[in-house]
Amino acid sequence: MAKITYITHDNKIHTIDVQNGLTVMEGAVQNDIPGIDADCGGGMACATCHVYVNDEWFDRIPTKEDGEEDMLDMAFEPKKNSRLSCQIIVTDELDGLTVSIPTKQG
Amino acid sequence: MKKTDALIIGAGPTGLFTAHQLKLIGLDCEIVDNLDKIGGQCIELYPDKPIYDIPAVPECTGEELTNNLINQLKPFDIKFHLNERVEEVNKDGDNWVVKTSSGAKFQTPNVIIAGGVGSFEPRKFPLKECEKFENTSVMYSIRDKSIFEGKIVTIFGGGDSALDWAVELSKNSIVNLVHRREEFRGAQATVDTVHKLVNDGKISLFTKYQISSITGEKQLQSIDIKNDNNETKTLKTDYILGFFGLIMQLGPIANWGLNINKKTIEVDTEKFETNQKGIYAVGDICNYPGKLKLILSGFHEGALAARACFRLAKPNEKYRFEFTTSSKTIKDRLGVKGD
Numbered sequence: 121m122a123k124i125t126y127i128t129h130d131n132k133i134h135t136i137d138v139q140n141g142l143t144v145m146e147g148a149v150q151n152d153i154p155g156i157d158a159d160c161g162g163g164m165a166c167a168t169c170h171v172y173v174n175d176e177w178f179d180r181i182p183t184k185e186d187g188e189e190d191m192l193d194m195a196f197e198p199k200k201n202s203r204l205s206c207q208i209i210v211t212d213e214l215d216g217l218t219v220s221i222p223t224k225q226g
Numbered sequence: 227m228k229k230t231d232a233l234i235i236g237a238g239p240t241g242l243f244t245a246h247q248l249k250l251i252g253l254d255c256e257i258v259d260n261l262d263k264i265g266g267q268c269i270e271l272y273p274d275k276p277i278y279d280i281p282a283v284p285e286c287t288g289e290e291l292t293n294n295l296i297n298q299l300k301p302f303d304i305k306f307h308l309n310e311r312v313e314e315v316n317k318d319g320d321n322w323v324v325k326t327s328s329g330a331k332f333q334t335p336n337v338i339i340a341g342g343v344g345s346f347e348p349r350k351f352p353l354k355e356c357e358k359f360e361n362t363s364v365m366y367s368i369r370d371k372s373i374f375e376g377k378i379v380t381i382f383g384g385g386d387s388a389l390d391w392a393v394e395l396s397k398n399s400i401v402n403l404v405h406r407r408e409e410f411r412g413a414q415a416t417v418d419t420v421h422k423l424v425n426d427g428k429i430s431l432f433t434k435y436q437i438s439s440i441t442g443e444k445q446l447q448s449i450d451i452k453n454d455n456n457e458t459k460t461l462k463t464d465y466i467l468g469f470f471g472l473i474m475q476l477g478p479i480a481n482w483g484l485n486i487n488k489k490t491i492e493v494d495t496e497k498f499e500t501n502q503k504g505i506y507a508v509g510d511i512c513n514y515p516g517k518l519k520l521i522l523s524g525f526h527e528g529a530l531a532a533r534a535c536f537r538l539a540k541p542n543e544k545y546r547f548e549f550t551t552s553s554k555t556i557k558d559r560l561g562v563k564g565d
Contacts (some may be wrong), residue, residue, distance in 0.1 A: 157345040157489070159474045161510070161519045165271040168473065190411040193384045194471040197352045197436070198406055201455050226349050226473035 126153045129223040131159075138210045144219060145169040147205035149177040155221035162206040164188060168225040169205040170195040174218035181208055181217065196224045230254050231539035232336035232532075233324055235312050235479075238266020239521050240509030241340035242295040244528030249302040250556055251532060253539050257304060258326055260311040260345035267342050267510075270472060281522055291521070300335075301560045311345050315482045315505070318536070324503060335538035337530055339507040340524070343489060345477050349470035356466075363446035363465050373465075374399045380449060380461055382437065383469030385402035386412040391467065393419050396428045397449075402461055404432045404451055432459065437466070444478070448483050479511075487513060498527045498535035504533075504538050506531040 124147050126134045140145035146155040148169075155170035164187055173181065178201045188207050192198045205219065232239045232248050237259035263269055268277075271537045276285050286294070310326040315337060317323075324332040348366035349358065356364045374395050377436030380402040381392050389412040392403045403420065411416045423429040423498050438452035448462045476489050484500045486494040490513035491500055498506045509524035517523070536545040550556050557563070 156494070159489075160267070161270060163272070164273075164475070166265070167471075189407070190385075191410060193406060194349055194473075196349075224352075 122210050122212060122217065124210065124214065125216075125218040127218065127220040128153065129221055139205050140211050142210050144171065144208040144210060144214075144217070145204075147203040147210065148205065148221075153221070155225070156205060157225045162185050164204060164207060165190055167195040167204060170198070170204045170225060171203055171219040171221055172199055173201050173203050173208075174220070175201060177217050177219075178203075181214065189199060194226075196222055196226050227323070227331045227333050228256065229333050230256050231334065232338055232535045233258065233332050234323075234340055235259075236266060236337045236340035236509070236511075237261070237264045237306060237308070238340060238342050238344060238509065238524075239268055239295055239337075239551070240342075240528050241266070241502050242299060243354050243525045244340055244508060244532055245304050245337055246295075246298055246302070247529045247532035248535060249299075250550065250559060251305070251536055251545065251557070252559065253535055255304060256307065256332065258307040258324075260309070260327075264296060264306060264308070267288070267474075268292050270346055272513070277521070279520065279522065283300060287550045289500045301562075311477065312476050335504050336535040337434075337505045339479065339491065339505065339534070340513055340528065341479060341507075343474040343476070343510055344474060344479065346472040347475045347477070349468070349473045350499075351437055351466070351468050353437060353440055359440070359442070359446050363442075364440075366463065366469070368467070371395065373543075376403070376464060377464040379465045379467060380404060380463040381469065384410045384412065385469060385471065386416060388467075389416040390414070390470040391418050391469070392429055393423065396423050401428070402430045402432065402438070402463065403434050403453050405471045405487030406435045406436050407432065432461075435459065438468075459489075468558045481560055493527075496530070498531040499534060508532065 121137055124136055124138045134153050135152045144156050149158055159168045161167035189202055192202050227440050227500040231253040232255040234257045236341050237257050245255050269292050274287055276287055278285055278504040310328045312326050314325040315322055321333050321335050333372050344382045378397050378400045381388050382404050392401050397429040424431045432455045438451040441447045450458050451461050452458045489506040493500055493507050493512045495514050495515055497506050500507055508527035510519045
C-alpha cells in the first residue's frame with residue numbers, strides 16, 4: 121500500500137491509498153480522480169493516462185520500458201518528467217509519490 | 227435510404243464477430259467505421275503487438291486477428307462503410323434512422339454500437355489559437371500536397387507520417403521538422419533519409435522543441451518553439467502540420483440519449499441493450515457489473531446482442547437456437563456442404 125497524491129489541473133490535491141500491484145493509472149480511475157482517461161485500459165497504446173511526476177520522485181520510480189517514450193510523443197504537452205501512469209506499478213516504496221495531471225489528455 | 231436488419235457501428239473485432247453472428251442467424255447487416263480500414267484498435271493501435279488471450283489462439287497480432295475475422299466473414303456479403311462517422315441516430319416509428327458523415331442514411335430496427343472508446347480523430351496541437359487556422363494553414367492530414375509547393379512548411383512529430391511527409395515535401399518546399407526528443411520512432415530507413423536531408427540542408431531539424439505560440443491575424447505568419455530549458459526560437463512558416471497519431475473521442479454517440487458513464491454505455495447483460503430499445507452496445511464501449519475489456523468478452527456480448535436483434539428484425543418469426551456443427555440452414559448460409 122502506498123499513499124499517492126494526484127494533483128489535478130485545477131490544483132486540487134487528491135491523496136489516495138493505492139494497493140500494491142495496481143498501477144498509478146488504476147488508482148486514479150478506481151477513485152474517480154478526473155483527468156486520466158486511460159482509453160486503452162493500460163496497454164501502453166494510447167497516451168491518455170499521461171502524468172507529470174514530481175521532480176523529487178522522477179528518478180526514484182522504475183524507469184520507462186521500451187515503447188513508453190514513443191507513446192509520450194503523442195501525449196498532450198509532454199515534458200521531461202512525463203510518464204504514462206499505467207506503467208507505474210505501486211509498491212510500498214512509492215509511498216508519498218506525487219503526480220500532476222495535465223489539463224487534457226488529447 | 228438503405229434498409230437493413232442491423233447496423234453495426236465499429237469494424238473492430240467485436241463489430242466483425244457480431245456481424246458474423248447476425249449473418250449466421252439469418253439477419254442482414256452493414257458496418258460503418260470512421261477509420262479508413264477494418265480492424266479498429268487492433269489495426270490502429272497495435273497491429274504488430276501479440277495478443278495471448280484469444281480462446282484457442284495461443285498467439286496472434288492485432289493484424290492477424292483482424293485478418294482471421296475478415297476471413298471468417300468471407301461466406302457472407304457484408305457492406306462496409308469506411309471513412310464514415312455516424313453522426314445522428316433518430317427514432318422513426320419502430321425503426322432507427324442513422325445518418326453518417328457522408329450523408330448516407332440507414333433505416334433499421336437495430337443499431338449495435340461496437341465503437342471501442344469512440345472514433346479515432348487526429349491529436350491536435352495543444353494551443354487553442356491553432357483552431358483558427360485549422361484546415362487552412364494548420365493541418366493534421368494532407369489531401370493535396372501541391373498547395374505546399376514553394377512554401378515554408380513546419381512539420382511536428384516523430385513517427386512515420388511526420389518523417390515521410392518531411393522527406394516528400396522537402397522536394398518542393400522549405401521544410402522544418404520539429405520533434406520533442408532526439409530519437410524518432412519511424413522506420414530506420416526513413417530516419418536515415420531525414421538525417422541525410424538535414425545534412426544536405428534540405429530539412430531544418432529542431433529536436434527537443436515543442437510549439438509554444440503561433441502568430442498571425444488572417445494568415446499564419448510564424449510560430450515559436452520552445453525546448454525544456456525554455457529557449458525559444460521563432461520560425462517563419464506558411465503551414466504547420468501535426469502528426470501526433472490518433473486519439474479516441476466518443477463524439478456524437480454522447481448525444482443519442484444513452485446512459486453514459488465515463489465514456490462507456492450502460493447495458494443489460496441479457497441483450498446488451500442500452501436504455502433505448504433497439505440500440506445495443508458491445509465490446510469495450512459497454513458497461514455492466516463485472517465488465518472486462520477483453521476481446522473475448524466482446525465476442526460473447528455480440529453473440530447475445532445479435533439474438534436480441536432477431537426479435538425486432540423478424541417480429542413474426544421465432545428465433546431457434548442451432549449449432550453450426552449440425553444445422554443445415556446455417557451450413558447453407560455458410561455455403562458449406564452438409565453431412
